[in-house]
Amino acid sequence: MKLKKALALILVLVLAVGVFAACAKDDGAPTGDETAADATAADATAADATAADVDADSPLMNAVIAVPNDTTNEARALVLLENLGVITLKEGVDTTATKLDIEENPYNVEIKEVEAAQLPNVLQDVDYAVINSNYAIAADMNPAEDALELEGAYSAYSNIVAVKEGNEQTDKTKALVAALQSQKVADYITETYKGSVLSVVEAPGDGFDTSVDYEALKGQEITVAASPAPHAEILAVAKEILAEKEVTLVVKEFTDYVQPNNVVDSGEVDANYFQHTPYLDDFNAENGTSVVGVAAIHVEPLGIYGGKQTSLGK
Numbered sequence: 001m002k003l004k005k006a007l008a009l010i011l012v013l014v015l016a017v018g019v020f021a022a023c024a025k026d027d028g029a030p031t032g033d034e035t036a037a038d039a040t041a042a043d044a045t046a047a048d049a050t051a052a053d054v055d056a057d058s059p060l061m062n063a064v065i066a067v068p069n070d071t072t073n074e075a076r077a078l079v080l081l082e083n084l085g086v087i088t089l090k091e092g093v094d095t096t097a098t099k100l101d102i103e104e105n106p107y108n109v110e111i112k113e114v115e116a117a118q119l120p121n122v123l124q125d126v127d128y129a130v131i132n133s134n135y136a137i138a139a140d141m142n143p144a145e146d147a148l149e150l151e152g153a154y155s156a157y158s159n160i161v162a163v164k165e166g167n168e169q170t171d172k173t174k175a176l177v178a179a180l181q182s183q184k185v186a187d188y189i190t191e192t193y194k195g196s197v198l199s200v201v202e203a204p205g206d207g208f209d210t211s212v213d214y215e216a217l218k219g220q221e222i223t224v225a226a227s228p229a230p231h232a233e234i235l236a237v238a239k240e241i242l243a244e245k246e247v248t249l250v251v252k253e254f255t256d257y258v259q260p261n262n263v264v265d266s267g268e269v270d271a272n273y274f275q276h277t278p279y280l281d282d283f284n285a286e287n288g289t290s291v292v293g294v295a296a297i298h299v300e301p302l303g304i305y306g307g308k309q310t311s312l313g314k
Helices: 002-025 032-052 071-083 116-125 133-138 171-180 183-193 228-243 259-265 277-287
Strands: 064-068 102-104 110-114 128-131 158-164 221-226 248-253 271-276 291-299 303-306
Touching (some): 064 071, 064 116, 071 277, 116 128, 128 133, 133 228, 133 303, 158 171, 158 277, 171 228, 171 271, 171 291, 221 228, 221 259, 228 248, 228 271, 259 291, 271 277
Parallel strands (some): 064 110
Antiparallel strands (some): 128 303
């Protein structure tokens, strides 16, 4: 009799647990399977929304885009592409971005890293290339007319005069800076490049620094390492100014971004003029050099140029 009562009690308990479980399942709370399904649906909805914003027939779709392979200019190029709506970068990367920092790529573009000086040469083999204005000008392109889009004139990327640390206040340095920050040079930049290169000198002078002993400099040379265009062209104007004080400006042209800093650091030349501050900072950190910027002269807006494609389809 006691055994029968025990079995009956166990049966009642089993039935009660079953009823409770059924109620819990029906109380509206999602199960694990339901939660996973909802998440998958949400992801699909987001993907559909992204796809809806992209024109499948856009020339950007699956495009190959060549960009400079040095750290700072690659970041500039990627920021330009982000501003154009081609990609989205991870938050906070900006001036340090590489193609690994692309978070969204709705057009499925391929980023091809190329040495900056070679970008005009590979343009015909890719859909687009993001090219520094100095290399575009050297390749007989007019950034203001030929670029599909240009970046804004960000002050962080102003091209600077740089010297070996410790030489910031020498008469040679001050005489060179005064000549480059002259009204004559500012006018030359405006008239010659017509927006492809922009002067950033706020108060251009007459080309001379009253603190410089030009009499002591008479008959001496100031040597400057520079890229051919527009830097060497701009220096030709500064050369005319310095010649008025019988100081000879000697320009040594380089087509790469490495040697101009090395020859300044070694003392082989007095200064260089080809780069912006973010690039110089990165170069010093990687190479242990001690080259410092002393004056900003101009900015060269980075541009995206069509290769196999002739428009951005926007």
